[in-house]
Amino acid sequence: MVNIGIIGVGRMGKIHLENLSRKIDGVHLVAAVNTGKEGQKFAHDLGVPNVSDDIGIILNNPKIDAVLISSPSDTHSTYAVKAAEAGKAVFCEKPIDKSLDKAKETVAAISALNVPLMIGFNQRFDTNFAKVKENISKGTIGDLRNLHIVSRDPQPPPISYIKKSGGLFKDMTIHDFDMARFIMGCEVVEVYASGNCLVDPAIGEAGDIDSATVLLKFENGVMATIENSRETKYGYDQRLEVFGSKGVIKVDNPLKSNVSIATESGSTLDRQLNFFIDRYETSYLEEIRVFVDALINKRPMPVTGEDGLRAMTIAEAANQSLQENRPVRVGKV
């Protein structure tokens, strides 16, 4: 039985709380820390025995084995290091920190403390993407020759969010950078990024882009393209296609139902799911299951601090590429 404390009961924290308290075996949710009352009430209602705004109830509780950090992004690194210093295993939502340097320091510090660290790249645990990875590993499509990722949100976040987000590449594309590394099984060496404001000029005024096309070159010479947009009218769009010497694997979007209607104007399928909470629901459950399982069986973490840093360095290179309109080499980790 793994005893867990959670820091941060916001949108993501609530998902983890529900999963931990109801759906995962071998785990006991001992404590929840949140600064606001609403998140504390949520934890109470789910029966979490210790709830407070004081992180001490987690750090000072010797029974707690692991800490799940889903607080605001700018607190991740501080809490992660504190938890590690208290000897707890750490599950930390991405990003470790918006500053690559600070993220590197954080990972180094935790690594020096020799506690397990997992980064919350949940999409790796989505049934679809996991099945793609499994088939690639089995050699179903032979040697990989190309990867194409489409990742489009249904609508842009508020401008206030955009301003604090670190920019499209660190906020949104970062998932696709991790997915590209996960699928290809090797490292990105060069990035050419292109983007602009096609959705909302206010995003441009806030210093960000809302549409991007990114080309990644991997160390094995294979290329990947990523297409991002902050808006679609047809629902959340999360697809992927890997082309190999023996075939091609595609992940298409799940639909709201399996109903189709044919009339005079053609045959219509149902809409895609709305957003990531519907689309990746089970992946959030699965990532925690795998984290707990790795703790229990003392196995290496499936998504490491290095994975978090790698995606960050690609995002940094993408930002530089966008500014200088040239391919940029990806930095070391």
Add this chain to the structure above:
Amino acid sequence: MVNIGIIGVGRMGKIHLENLSRKIDGVHLVAAVNTGKEGQKFAHDLGVPNVSDDIGIILNNPKIDAVLISSPSDTHSTYAVKAAEAGKAVFCEKPIDKSLDKAKETVAAISALNVPLMIGFNQRFDTNFAKVKENISKGTIGDLRNLHIVSRDPQPPPISYIKKSGGLFKDMTIHDFDMARFIMGCEVVEVYASGNCLVDPAIGEAGDIDSATVLLKFENGVMATIENSRETKYGYDQRLEVFGSKGVIKVDNPLKSNVSIATESGSTLDRQLNFFIDRYETSYLEEIRVFVDALINKRPMPVTGEDGLRAMTIAEAANQSLQENRPVRVGKV
């Protein structure tokens, strides 16, 4: 807040218990009754306050508003009447009773006691089928002209189950009979049923069939066909197609993932879901939600005792048709 007691914590009962204890608002699961220890432990672990093998903890508890009956089929009618006599609303799994006469008596008795009664035809609450019904009601495909239902289980139940099941039509096709009535929105007047043993001769030796094709004639002259089999190699097969004057609506099977792989031999989609627990997971939740909602808002039950009896009379007519190889008129309810 509706206080509920549950009788029977077997396969179906556990699904209801999980849904009631974790996933439905406005409901309090007060008591669970089960003869075996294993079901009792299951209820305990979920935090049900009162657990016993004595139905008295439900019948004699004045705080309990409603009883959910998911005990073995041959106990349904007894418990349903007792619960009604105790003034509780009743949610009863199908069938009310394998004997049509006894089922009629039971419905009449509960009706005379003026308590709400809902029958557990969960498939009506499946997202797909509900969307079909909604579109038919909106007139999307105009006047209905034909209905085709495919309903095939992945593998036959044990022969011991077959022997007690009441036969294919009452055990399996009964869901399709209800679905046909639900979709068409009018009554079946005649049945022509055909069937035999193509899957396992042992099923024939047990006096049942494992494959059937049934033709239903509705009071508006429209026809429906139902195809049943106790076995497929490709997963649980639950499809439906309604043809109308303006178009056609189809429900296809959900798949295990949205991954497709194209190689030299063509493009392969993932398998269908395994069985009803995966396929109808959300419909079990939704039917209870609707039951609770109807209780709270004092609305009529969406699936009535009459609905339960109607499906039974069609099954009886199908049995007679199969024996006499002729179309048979459906009896009164």
Add this chain to the structure above:
Amino acid sequence: MVNIGIIGVGRMGKIHLENLSRKIDGVHLVAAVNTGKEGQKFAHDLGVPNVSDDIGIILNNPKIDAVLISSPSDTHSTYAVKAAEAGKAVFCEKPIDKSLDKAKETVAAISALNVPLMIGFNQRFDTNFAKVKENISKGTIGDLRNLHIVSRDPQPPPISYIKKSGGLFKDMTIHDFDMARFIMGCEVVEVYASGNCLVDPAIGEAGDIDSATVLLKFENGVMATIENSRETKYGYDQRLEVFGSKGVIKVDNPLKSNVSIATESGSTLDRQLNFFIDRYETSYLEEIRVFVDALINKRPMPVTGEDGLRAMTIAEAANQSLQENRPVRVGKV
């Protein structure tokens, strides 16, 4: 090189003329006979050397090896026998004759003359259905357990046509009867047919039905269902599904294009093809190719006079079943 004469240059005749004159190797179209000038001109324009309203140019030409009969239905049997008497191989459009007795006489007469006879059940030569047959023969889906055919025309023919058509079962369902025999590879022993007028009351006044559901029982105990309608709003609907012990094979409708458009209301595929001339275009070519090939290589005809008679006897049984509302045994051939 096979020398061919064609009798009847109407809608079907023109299709055969184009195919024979341009698209099939090893064949020489020597003569075309048609009573009207328009059909004669059509043949002239395609370069047919001998064109006339006199059937003598075919019957008396010793160089002609085979005669293709695509004249009006009520002349089929007369021309077929005359051609056979002149020692020519015969390709005859269905039906041989609307009267089963006369059709039997015709087949017997041609058989006694020992000339090859092929009936134009073109759908057997459709790429899709041929591929289904091929897979069944290879055992891909194991033992057959059920067959479902959907066959719906986009709009009803004129009432004048309906009156002379011999009724829905002999005019339209006859293709499905043949397809069912072709796919199952064994004979139908019993028919239960049900139908009515849902499309146009004028069809009922003309003594016919426009909608039908037919249940066929095969000698191996397997059942098939056929769904017919004289009208759809979404294009020509020709589908088939065979269920077997190892899997299921489906034929879906070809679409006008492979374009799909996703917007707020879902994802829309293009319309189905309009009607049989588009849908079965290549099957008309293929059936003649196979006919010519059988002549050249002295192989048995792939669709025989008996096949024509079998489909007719099923249609007769269906008519009787519809009138008497009971399953009817299929007569001998």
Add this chain to the structure above:
Amino acid sequence: MVNIGIIGVGRMGKIHLENLSRKIDGVHLVAAVNTGKEGQKFAHDLGVPNVSDDIGIILNNPKIDAVLISSPSDTHSTYAVKAAEAGKAVFCEKPIDKSLDKAKETVAAISALNVPLMIGFNQRFDTNFAKVKENISKGTIGDLRNLHIVSRDPQPPPISYIKKSGGLFKDMTIHDFDMARFIMGCEVVEVYASGNCLVDPAIGEAGDIDSATVLLKFENGVMATIENSRETKYGYDQRLEVFGSKGVIKVDNPLKSNVSIATESGSTLDRQLNFFIDRYETSYLEEIRVFVDALINKRPMPVTGEDGLRAMTIAEAANQSLQENRPVRVGKV
């Protein structure tokens, strides 16, 4: 009636000959010129009245209105200018010339002679792509935001062909460059191209690449990506996806049949078509139809010399980008 002469009866010439002689109204194929006997025989067999290895039978025939040039690529410009000088309208297969300078001279010369010139970018006339264009023009998906083209051949051509091909971008991607311009309806201003040898090292030794990812930036700021490969194991892969402010339009690959087979391992659709002759069969017919129609009705040509030059300049920029690993501005036409 338009009188046409054809120069070059090779692989493409034969397709045009068949289409002109059998399938297009309002056109008379008067003469065919080919250096080899085999092509001459092909023209004879189709009934072309004048066949020779002497181009004079076309240039000196005052009745001939238009010349279709499908001879080897390095003869295109010479024949095109000669035909124009003889006052004939010109339909010329791509490329006008492998040298951009010579292609520019050729187009300028023909333009000065004031005769109509159409370039054979047949893919614009494919039903699928034409339907995409039509929907974009109607505003179905609003403002365009991204374009993605996948274009993969089933197997690489012989190395001898590769050596003379002008390289992947001029030989294969050129179709995609034209398609991108056609779909977007505006000009490409910058190209970033990336590519290497993943299929066959012999292609690299011949100085070419066999895999490429190209990013195009349009004057309206929108980006397009093109993915090319010289080899797939699953058939010819020609897809396209346009993303806009109101939705997304996709073109998927046509399949060999509409048969699907579900067994224990999932549901398998048929293979894609083999190669361009199957995939684009009707587009070759349609482009000639449109050419003839433009001549008859004195309308502007739908694909102009400028279109040919534009695609070439993009290919040149792609080559430079590949060599210098940086985005390159597209030159003027």
